[in-house]
C-alpha cells in the first residue's frame with residue numbers, strides 16, 4: 001500500500017508566492033498575453049513574442065542598444081603609446097588602478113546579468129539583458145585591447161590582479177560581489193531588491209570617477225584613443241542605467257514595498273563613501289583638476305541625480321553642481337560622432353543610421 005503525501009507535506013507549497021522565484025525554462029501552460037506580463041513573477045512561456053510588448057520603453061532601448069554596436073579594435077591607440085610614456089607617476093598609478101577597477105566591474109556584470117535575467121518574466125526586458133550581457137563582455141575585452149596596445153606585457157598581470165593586494169579595492173569589490181552572490185545563494189524579495197539597486201548603482205555611479213579621469217587626461221590631449229574607448233563604454237553603461245531605472249520604476253508599481261527609499265538611501269550612502277575613499281586612494285590628490293573636494297562634490301552630485309531618476313529624494317543637500325561640467329563636452333563627442341549624453345542619461349540622442357525602425361523590420 002503506497003502512502004500519499006499532500007503537496008504541503010512534501011514542501012511544494014512551502015515557497016511563499018510573494019517571494020521572487022526563478023522562471024521555468026519551458027512552460028507550455030504559460031500565458032504571455034500583454035495584460036499578464038510582469039517584470040518578475042509573471043507566467044511567461046519564454047517565447048519571445050516581441051510583436052506584442054507591455055513595456056514600450058524596452059522597444060526603444062532595444063533599437064538604441066543595437067544602434068550602439070562598436071568594436072574596440074577600430075579605435076586607433078598608436079598615439080596613446082607615446083602619451084603613456086609622458087604620464088606622471090601619479091597619473092600612471094591612477095591609470096592602472098582605474099583600469100583594474102573597471103575590468104572588475106565589467107567582468108562581474110558579464111557573469112551576473114544572466115542571474116538577474118533568470119527572474120525577469122517580460123520577454124521584451126529579457127532581450128535587453130541578453131544584449132547588456134554581450135556588451136559587458138565587449139567592455140571586458142576592450143580593456144584587454146587597451147592593455148595589450150599600451151602597457152608593457154610585464155605590467156599587465158599586476159593590473160588584473162591589483163585587487164588581490166590592494167585592501168581598499170578588495171573591500172569594495174567584495175562588497176558589491178557579496179550582494180550579487182547573496183542573491184544567487186538565497187533568492188528572495190530582499191536579496192532581489194538589493195541586487196537591482198546594486199546594479200543601478202554600479203551602472204550609474206561606480207564607473208564615473210574613473211571615466212572622468214580619462215576625460216580629464218583627454219582634456220590635456222593625453223590618451224585620446226583610450227578616451228574614445230571609454231566614451232563607447234560610457235554610452236553603453238548609460239543604457240544599462242536606463243534599463244535598471246525602468247525595471248525599478250515598474251517594480252515600484254508591481255511589487256510595492258520591494259524597493260523603498262530607505263533601502264536606496266542606505267545603499268547609495270555606502271556606495272558613495274566607498275567611491276570617494278577609492279577615488280581619493282587611487283587619484284591621490286595629485287591629478288591636475290581632480291582633488292578630494294571635487295571627488296566628493298561630483299560623487300554626491302551624481303548620486304543625487306541617480307536617486308531622483310528613481311523618484312526618490314536627494315540624500316545630499318547642497319550637492320547640485322557638477323564640478324566636472326567642463327569635461328561634459330569631452331564626454332559627449334569624439335571623432336566618431338559618438339554621443340553619450342553623459343549627464344542626462346537619456347536615450348534620445350543615441351539614434352544612429354544603423355538603428356532599426358521597428359521590431360517588424362528585424
Ligand SMILES: [Fe+2]
Nearest residue numbers: 106135136139
Ligand atoms: Fe560595462
Ligand SMILES: [Fe+2]
Nearest residue numbers: 109203237240
Ligand atoms: Fe553595464
